[in-house]
Every structure is written in structure tokens, then in C-alpha cells.
Amino acid sequence: xxxxxxxxxxxxxxxxxxxxxxxxxxxxxxxxxxxxxxxxxxxxxxxxxxxxxxxxxxxxxxxxxxxxxxxxxxxxxxxxxxxxxxxxxxxxxxxxxxxxxxxxxxxxxxxxxxxxxxxxxxxxxxxxxxxxxxxxxxxxxxxxxxxxxxxxxxxxxxxxxxxxxxxxxxxxxxxxxxxxxxxxxxxxxxxxxxxxxxxxxxxxxxxxxxxxxxxxxxxxxxxxxxxxxxxxxxxxxxxxxxxxxxxxxxxxxxxxxxxxxxxxxxxxxxxxxxxxxxxxxxxxxxxxxxxxxxxxxxxxxxxxxxxxxxxxxxxxxxxxxxxxxxxxxxxxxxxxxxxxxxxxxxxxxxxxxxxxxxxxxxxxxxxxxxxxxxxxxxxxxxxxxxxxxxxx
Numbered sequence: 426x427x428x429x430x431x432x433x434x435x436x437x438x439x440x441x442x443x444x445x446x447x448x449x450x451x452x453x454x455x456x457x458x459x460x461x462x463x464x465x466x467x468x469x470x471x472x473x474x475x476x477x478x479x480x481x482x483x484x485x486x487x488x489x490x491x492x493x494x495x496x497x498x499x500x501x502x503x504x505x506x507x508x509x510x511x512x513x514x515x516x517x518x519x520x521x522x523x524x525x526x527x528x529x530x531x532x533x534x535x536x537x538x539x540x541x542x543x544x545x546x547x548x549x550x551x552x553x554x555x556x557x558x559x560x561x562x563x564x565x566x567x568x569x570x571x572x573x574x575x576x577x578x579x580x581x582x583x584x585x586x587x588x589x590x591x592x593x594x595x596x597x598x599x600x601x602x603x604x605x606x607x608x609x610x611x612x613x614x615x616x617x618x619x620x621x622x623x624x625x626x627x628x629x630x631x632x633x634x635x636x637x638x639x640x641x642x643x644x645x646x647x648x649x650x651x652x653x654x655x656x657x658x659x660x661x662x663x664x665x666x667x668x669x670x671x672x673x674x675x676x677x678x679x680x681x682x683x684x685x686x687x688x689x690x691x692x693x694x695x696x697x698x699x700x701x702x703x704x705x706x707x708x709x710x711x712x713x714x715x716x717x718x719x720x721x722x723x724x725x726x727x728x729x730x731x732x733x734x735x736x737x738x739x740x741x742x743x744x745x746x747x748x749x750x751x752x753x754x755x756x757x758x759x760x761x762x763x764x765x766x767x768x769x770x771x772x773x774x775x776x777x778x779x780x781x782x783x784x785x786x787x788x789x790x791x792x793x794x795x796x797x798x799x800x801x802x803x804x805x806x807x808x809x810x811x812x813x814x815x816x817x
Contacts (some may be wrong), residue, residue, distance in 0.1 A: 432707045435521040435661035436666035437814065440782050445615055447648035456648035456722025457537035458484045458494055464650040466731065467482075468662040469533060475652075476665030477502035477529030479519045481512035484772070498608035503528040504675075510723060510804025513774025514812045518672035519575050520653035530654060536775035538649035545644050547574050560682060566761040567684055576724065578683040578788055579806060580633040581718075583726035586692045587635060590741035594635050597725040597747065598626035600760075601639045601767055603753040604722060608764025611790045615643060616768045624741050642766035649775040651782065656817060667785045670710070670798065671813040673703035679754040683784050683806040692741075694727065697802065700811040705736075710815045712755040712800060715813075717756055717784055717793040718800040719777035722765040727805040728752075735800065754791070762791040781814045 441448075441463025443449070443456050451459075465472055472495040478488035479502075488503045502523040506512035520532035540546060566571075572578055586592055593799035605621045608614035621639060629638040652787045659666035677707035679688040688695075705711060712735065720728050730741035737758060738746040751757040763780035770776055781799040783789040 430674065430707055431521045431525045432670055433668055434525040434656060434737065435653055435668065435669045436656045436817070437517070437651050437660040437782050438654050438662045438664065439464040439466070439470060440779055441465075441467060441651070442613075442649045442776065442779055443647045445613065445645050445647040445772065445776070447615070447644075447646060449539055453486050453539055453648070454490060454622045456539070456646070457535050457650065459490055460537065460648035460650035461495065461533055461535055462489060464533065464652050467664060468652045470652060472496055473498055474501055474531050475533055477518035477520065477523050477532035479504045479506070479534050480536060481506040481509070481516055481773070482692065483509045483535065484538070486535070491533070491535070493601050503534060508804070510721065510773045511807035511809040513721070513810065514778065514801055515674050515803070515810035517669060517778065517812055518652065518810060520665060520675065521669045521672055524653055524655055530658075532653045533650055534653060535650040536541050536772055538773060539646045540771065541644040541646050547576060547644070559681060563681065563684070572667055572684070574633065575683060576636050576781070577633045579688060579724040579726060580636050582691050582806070583635050585727060586730065589692045590744065591621045592729060592744040594627065594637070595623060595800045596744045597635070597640050597727070598623045598637070599747050600722065600725040600728045600752065601626050604761050604765040604767040606754055607762050607799065608768025609670040613790070614769040615645065616764065631719035636724060636726070641742070642679050642723045644772040645772060647770055647772050647776070649772050651778070660817070665786050666817050667814050668814045668817050669812065671704040671707035672806065672811070673700045673707070675699035675703070675812045676808040677797050680808060685806070694730045694734050694805050694810050697731055697811070699804055700809055701735045704800070704811055704813050710813060715758065715800050716796040716798060717762055718760050719781050719802065720760050721774055721777065721802045721804050722761060722767050723771070723804060725767070728760070731802055731805060759762045759793050762789060762793060777801055778812065785814055785816060
């Protein structure tokens with residue numbers, strides 16, 4: 426029996442996205458359909474050819490309804506990955522596995538959300554007390570002590586990281602400043618034309634110390650979709666194929682949902698380290714082969730340990746990487762060239778995958794020269810996932 430790998434077998438052949446706003450004025454199913462139809466048109470694939478779908482949790486758009494509205498005939502594969510933003514890259518993995526194994530030929534991966542105008546993840550009102558499910562009971566040990574929001578949960582990890590390695594609020598601010606610099610030149614970004622300074626970051630109000638307002642991602646309405654098919658087929662379609670060179674998921678020892686405080690060390694992100702190990706192994710690439718990266722930036726402090734888990738900086742030294750400006754425009758590893766979730770929009774990470782596709786195609790607004798391979802990560806603090814996308 427030979428080893429089987431999905432590396433290099435499948436490609437993203439079509440990409441679609443709505444505008445990003447604070448009030449879309451449309452239903453989420455309408456947003457999903459707009460992005461999906463754009464992606465299929467981008468690839469030159471008729472909607473009737475779609476035979477698979479994949480999305481992720483905290484999504485209220487069922488695949489069967491998109492299939493019905495598209496006029497798709499026989500759907501042979503569908504999946505929904507749990508854990509919100511940590512799943513952002515996983516639907517691409519699932520789609521690639523389905524295509525590579527012959528389960529499906531044309532899989533649509535999508536995300537549609539009115540997370541600003543319909544509901545807000547960070548409001549601290551989750552109704553956990555109404556149902557004694559495991560996760561709800563788990564949060565009952567934290568919420569009485571003020572851990573009500575994602576910002577508070579991340580704040581605990583950030584404080585320990587700062588104490589252990591000497592990182593500062595200014596280091597987190599440098600992440601935000603760079604993201605907003607990219608957003609300022611991206612017409613699709615909500616903060617287009619609105620860069621910030623480090624002084625602006627430091628002056629922004631506290632959300633949960635050590636997080637300022639400008640350390641926190643946006644709440645956005647919008648949708649992104651993409652079409653995954655085989656590399657061979659993608660070569661005959663309209664756009665340059667973006668090859669899925671590696672895709673992985675990860676859950677590590679002591680994992681909880683945003684509150685993995687009982688590990689021996691809470692300054693790292695071992696589940697992302699597990700994803701990193703798989704991505705490097707599948708692709709045969711290393712840090713030197715990556716020209717730009719999309720690092721999940723729901724909160725700035727978690728950008729630093731992600732850089733360390735992937736080996737772009739040694740443990741505790743990501744602050745020095747950031748202080749040197751390697752993550753900025755023109756740096757050694759420009760990060761989140763679309764503006765990230767801090768500057769472009771928070772579509773739960775799917776807009777970051779879209780930026781990676783554009784970078785490989787050579788069509789990004791803030792295009793990094795000679796981009797051949799792009800790393801993409803998903804939400805941190807939860808079971809997570811990642812991708813390496815590149816040229817054929």
C-alpha cells in the first residue's frame with residue numbers, strides 16, 4: 426500500500442466575493458449565491474456541474490439550498506467543519522480530498538455572513554445558561570470571572586506571552602499598523618484610505634487589557650466563495666490554477682475552545698504547530714520558499730506565536746521579527762497584504778484565502794513580486810487549519 430497525498434492534485438479554479446460592509450442589506454443566502462456565481466463564472470464552469478460543497482460552522486447557509494438555487498443536479502459530497510474561524514482553511518482541505526479521491530469533481534467552498542448587521546460574535550451574550558451542553562458548561566467555569574468575550578480569552582494568553590518573552594503592546598500595535606497600511610491601498614477594504622499610526626493604536630480605548638480596540642478584528646457583512654477541481658481540469662479553465670500544495674487541520678493536547686489555560690505553557694499555539702508540521706511535510710517546502718503569508722489576525726497578539734510555530738522566528742523572538750518590519754510592505758515576509766481581518770474585513774478568514782489566490786495569480790492590489798507560494802492560517806485558540814497555495 427502506497428502513501429497517498431493530496432499535495433498538488435487539486436487547484437482553486439474560480440474565485441468570487443461580494444463587497445464588504447457593516448450592513449449588506451441582503452440575506453446571507455443572497456450573499457452566498459452572489460459570491461458562488463462569481464466564482465463559477467471566474468472559472469468558466471456552469472452551475473449545473475457543481476457536485477460538492479464545503480463550509481464551516483457558525484454558518485446559516487445550507488448547502489442544499491445553494492444547490493437548489495444553482496440548479497445543481499446531483500450533490501455527491503458536502504461537509505461543514507466545526508470551530509468557526511479555526512476551520513477557515515479546512516473546507517479547502519475537505520474539497521481537495523473529495524476531488525483527489527474521485528468523490529466529487531467540482532466543489533464550491535463558501536462563507537457568507539452578516540456578522541455585523543445580524544449578530545455579533547463579541548457581544549458576550551451567548552445564551553450558554555439555557556442549555557447544559559458540554560461547551561456551555563465549560564464556559565461556566567470562566568464567565569463568572571469576566572471571561573465573556575473572545576478578546577478577554579485571548580487577553581489571558583497575551584499577558585502570559587508578554588511576561589515570558591518581553592513583548593509589548595507596541596509590538597501588537599505594529600501588527601495592526603502594517604495591516605491597516607495594506608488596507609489603505611486596497612479598494613475592497615473597509616478601511617481603504619484610512620491608515621493608522623502606532624500612536625493611534627496606543628491611544629485607542631482598552632477592550633480587555635492588553636488589547637486595545639485596534640488590536641481587534643472587524644465585524645463585517647459579506648461573502649467569499651471559490652471552486653476547487655483537479656489540477657488537470659483547472660489548466661483548461663479561464664484562470665491561472667492556484668494549486669493546493671498542502672492542507673491540514675490540528676487539535677493538540679489540552680485543547681479547549683479559546684480557553685486552553687490548563688496546558689503547561691500557554692505562550693504557544695501547539696495546534697498551529699501541528700498544522701505547520703503537516704504543511705511543510707506535505708509540500709516539501711520551508712520558510713524560505715514562502716514569499717507572503719496570510720496570518721489569521723482576529724487579535725494581534727496571536728500573530729506572533731503563529732510566526733514562531735511556523736519557524737519564521739524562534740520561540741519568543743517574533744517580537745524582534747515584527748520590530749524589524751519583516752511583516753510590513755516591502756519586508757521579508759509581507760503579512761496580510763489585503764489588510765487582514767483588522768483592515769479589509771472579517772469574513773471568518775475566507776477573505777484571507779481569497780487574497781492568497783490573488784497573490785498566486787499575480788492579481789492582488791498589493792502584489793508581492795515573484796510570488797510562488799503563499800501560507801494561509803486559520804483561527805487560533807481553537808482547533809485550527811492551514812494551507813499552502815502556489816503555482817502549478
